[in-house]
Amino acid sequence: MSATQTTSLIASSPSSSNAPLMRPTSSFTELEQKLMRKALELAENAYECWEVPVGCVFANGEEIIATGRNKTNETRNGTKHAEFVALESLTRTLETKKGDGDDGGDGVGDGDGDGLLYERRHPEKLDVYVTCEPCIMCASMLGQLPFARVKVIFGCANDKFGGGGTCLSVHEMRGLPSCLQSDTADDGSSSSSKAYECVGGLFKDEAVELFQRFYVRGNPKAPAPHREVREYPS
Numbered sequence: 001m002s003a004t005q006t007t008s009l010i011a012s013s014p015s016s017s018n019a020p021l022m023r024p025t026s027s028f029t030e031l032e033q034k035l036m037r038k039a040l041e042l043a044e045n046a047y048e049c050w051e052v053p054v055g056c057v058f059a060n061g062e063e064i065i066a067t068g069r070n071k072t073n074e075t076r077n078g079t080k081h082a083e084f085v086a087l088e089s090l091t092r093t094l095e096t097k098k099g100d101g102d103d104g105g106d107g108v109g110d111g112d113g114d115g116l117l118y119e120r121r122h123p124e125k126l127d128v129y130v131t132c133e134p135c136i137m138c139a140s141m142l143g144q145l146p147f148a149r150v151k152v153i154f155g156c157a158n159d160k161f162g163g164g165g166t167c168l169s170v171h172e173m174r175g176l177p178s179c180l181q182s183d184t185a186d187d188g189s190s191s192s193s194k195a196y197e198c199v200g201g202l203f204k205d206e207a208v209e210l211f212q213r214f215y216v217r218g219n220p221k222a223p224a225p226h227r228e229v230r231e232y233p234s
Contacts, residue, residue, distance in 0.1 A: 020133060020157055020165030022201040032153060035059050035129045036202045040155075042069040042082070043131045043210050049074060050220060053210040056082035057129040058090055066090035073221040082130060083138040087145075124148060131155040131207040133200055139163025139170035143193035150196040155207030157200060164198040171198040 025033065035057050042055025046069040058066040068085030072078055126147040128134075133154045134142060140163065142150055152171065154164060163170035172195050218229035 020162065021199045022157070022204070023199060025202055025204070028153070028202050031062060032129070032202060035064070035127070036131070036153065036155065038064065038067070039129045039131050040203060040206055040210075042067055043207070046070045046082070047210055047214055052219075053214050054082040054130065054132045056086045056131075058086050059127045059129065060124055061127070066093060073219070079137070081135065081138050083128070083134055083141065086128075087141065126150045128152045129154075129202075131203070131210070133158035133162040133164045133166055134170075134198075135161035136163035136168050136170055137161075139168075139198075140173075140193065143171065143173065143196055150194075152196065152198040153202055154198070154200040155202055156204045156211070164200065171196050 028036075039055040039057045042057070043053040044055075046055060047053035049069075051070040051073050054070045056068045057064055058068075066086045066089040068082045068087070068089055070082050071080040071085055074080075124147060126145060126149070128142060128150065130138075130152065131154065133156065134152065135158060139152075142152060152164065157166045158164075159166060161167060165171070173193060174195050220229045
């Protein structure tokens with residue numbers, strides 16, 4: 001797909017004029033609340049490690065299949081958002097189950113018929129719990145995952161970069177080219193992105209409170225000049 005085609009596709013896709021779907025915490029099931037609490041624990045761990053406090057859980061029903069937290073400061077890698085860290089964990093798990101031994105010793109396979117492609121052959125649902133609305137980059141990645149169904153539940157809205165309806169409704173876009181696999185799956189279907197359900201509001205206040213603590217304390221790894229860094233008062 002050319003740059004012109006991609007620009008045209010984005011221009012004709014649902015815009016950010018509609019706010020993301022937000023629901024009160026009380027409207028979510030006990031299981032959904034339990035799994036989001038786990039994501040909040042991961043976000044708290046990110047805060048303690050001087051990272052932007054976002055945590056993410058990948059689940060298949062009741063089963064947690066991968067977790068992640070922000071590691072952008074730790075790795076100096078701007079793509080290490082919680083969702084991508086969870087995806088890396090999931091990929092390593094799938095490749096371990098396959099036992100193909102082609103990961104070069106780093107836990108990440110070469111993409112030739114293992115990992116995510118394994119899930120394409122055996123599609124299952126993926127429930128994503130993340131404490132903050134996925135950014136445009138992460139929202140695009142989630143739409144490219146080769147699961148039969150993807151559902152995203154997030155905590156607070158992402159006012160600057162939200163891809164779940166705040167800035168751009170990436171979750172409603174279809175047809176963006178996938179960079180995760182070859183152009184055609186085993187069944188002949190295209191590997192382009194698909195739309196998925198995205199809803200927020202679960203423990204929104206708790207997620208916002210974590211961000212408030214982080215930004216009041218300051219970020220020592222922010223580009224200079226930055227505000228004075230101090231511990232958040234207890």
